Amino acid sequence: MAIANPVLFYxxxxxxxxxxxxxxxxxxxxxxxxxxxxxxxxxSGGQLASLSDSAGNVYTPAIRQSVVHDAEIWYCxxxxxxSSSGTFTATVVGGVLGYRPFGAIYVGGALGGLxxxxxLSIASGTTYTLTTxxxxxxxxxxxxxxxxxxxxxxxxxxxxxxxxxxxxSNNVGGDFAWKILANVAAPxxxxxxxxxxxxxDSCMAVFDITPQPPYPGxxxxxxx
Numbered sequence: 001m002a003i004a005n006p007v008l009f010y011x012x013x014x015x016x017x018x019x020x021x022x023x024x025x026x027x028x029x030x031x032x033x034x035x036x037x038x039x040x041x042x043x044s045g046g047q048l049a050s051l052s053d054s055a056g057n058v059y060t061p062a063i064r065q066s067v068v069h070d071a072e073i074w075y076c077x078x079x080x081x082x083s084s085s086g087t088f089t090a091t092v093v094g095g096v097l098g099y100r101p102f103g104a105i106y107v108g109g110a111l112g113g114l115x116x117x118x119x120l121s122i123a124s125g126t127t128y129t130l131t132t133x134x135x136x137x138x139x140x141x142x143x144x145x146x147x148x149x150x151x152x153x154x155x156x157x158x159x160x161x162x163x164x165x166x167x168x169s170n171n172v173g174g175d176f177a178w179k180i181l182a183n184v185a186a187p188x189x190x191x192x193x194x195x196x197x198x199x200x201d202s203c204m205a206v207f208d209i210t211p212q213p214p215y216p217g218x219x220x221x222x223x224x
Contacts, residue, residue: 004107004108004109005107005161005178005180006037006105006106006107006141006143006163006178007028007105007106007107007108008103008104008105008163008164009026009027009028009029009030009104009105009106010023010026010027010028010030010038010088010101010103010104011103011164012040012100012101012102012103013100014100015100016043016097016098016099016100017090017098017099017100017101018098019046019090019091019092019098019099020089020090020091021089021098022054022087022088022089023087023088023089023101024087025084025085025086025087026082026083026084026085026086026087026088026104027084028084029081029082029083029084030079030081030082030083030086030104030106031081031106031108032079032080032081033078033079033108033111034078034079034106034107034108034109034110034111035075035076035077035078035079035106035107035110035111035141035207035209036057036059036075036076036079036082036104036105036106037062037073037074037075037104037105037106037107037143037205037207038051038059038073038074038075038088038101038102038103038104038105039071039072039073039101039102039103039104039143039145039164039176040072040073040074040090040099040100040101040102040145041069041070041071041072041099041100041102041145041147041174042066042070042072042092042095042097042098042099042100043070043095043096043097043098043099043100044095044096044097045094045095046070046092046093046094046095046096046097046098046099047064047066047070047072047092047093047094047095048061048064048072048074048090048091048092048093048099049090049091049092049093050090050091051074051088051089051090052088052089052090053082053086053087053088053089054082054086054087054088054089055079055080055081055082055083055086056080057076057079057080057082058076059074059075059076060074060075060076060077060114061073061074062074062075062114062117062205063117063118063119063203063204063205064119064203065119065120065121065201065202065203066201067121067201068121068122068123068199068200068201069147069148069149069199069200069201070147070201071119071145071146071147071174071201071202071203072145072203073117073143073145073203073204073205075114075205075207077111077113078111079106088101088104102145102164102174102176103163103164103176105143105163105178107141107207107209109209110141110207110208110209112137112207112208112209112210113207113208114205114206114207114208115135115136115137115140115206115207115208116132116133116134116135116136116188116205116206117132117203117204117205117206118130118131118132118133118188118203118204119201119202119203119204120200120201120202120203121199121200121201121202122198122199122200122202123199124197124198124199125194125197125198125200126193126194126195126196126197126198127191127192127193127194128191128192128200128202129189129190129191130144130189130190130191130202130203130204131187131188131189131190132187132188132189132204132206133187134185134186134187135181135184135185135186135187135188135206136185136208137185137208137210138182138183138184138185138210139181139182139183139208139209139210140180140181140188140206140207140208140209141178141179141180141181141206141207141209142160142178142179142180142181142188142190142204142205142206142207143176143177143178143204143205143206143207144160144175144176144177144178144179144190144202144203144204145174145175145176145177145202145203145204146174146175146192146200146201146202146203147174147200147201147202148174148194148198148199148200149198149199149200154175154192154193154194154195155192155193155194155195156175156177156192157177157189157190157191157192159179160177160178160179160190160192161177161178161179162175162176162177163176163177163178164176175192177190177192180209181206188204188206190202190204
């Protein structure tokens with residue numbers, strides 16, 4: 001069974017949302033039974049304490065990188081259906097600027113769970129390379145998020161696909177991207193570029209997308 005490419009079903013606002021307040025409606029349906037991954041940033045020294053949505057899904061933190069700014073990836077495995085009128089709600093510990101949900105995707109059939117993560121911060125530079133440890137699974141999807149200083153042109157790693165950033169959907173000063181790895185249980189590398197020197201927090205989470213039982217097309221037979 002081939003795993004479908006991720007579907008971007010929510011793009012967050014440029015402005016922050018106060019802790020405990022809900023986002024705007026997603027605007028796009030997110031079917032049940034998928035892996036849902038959200039990239040999120042928190043302002044002014046805060047960090048996310050919880051994330052949920054109006055369908056009752058509760059999200060788990062995969063990784064947080066917070067040295068110069070903040071970049072966090074949260075996920076929910078085997079989600080409940082979230083309609084196009086659905087919203088997200090997050091609580092923040094510390095900081096005064098609230099949170100900004102960068103974007104959310106769903107990946108059909110990817111229910112194997114979190115495999116590896118990686119985080120990196122740079123104080124100055126136009127490029128960096130973020131690399132995970134070797135994977136424990138052969139088929140996976142990597143999701144990356146970076147949060148740089150500001151609004152500047154961004155050049156995606158050519159082996160990755162950009163979901164949100166500059167210039168794909170909007171220029172909100174960061175990037176949300178993905179890469180599918182098939183039959184390669186090796187480290188994953190993400191190496192984007194900026195046209196101007198930046199301070200950046202960047203993180204990556206890699207999820208097992210090996211199809212989980214029951215496998216479509218197969219019938220379970222009980223022998224008596």
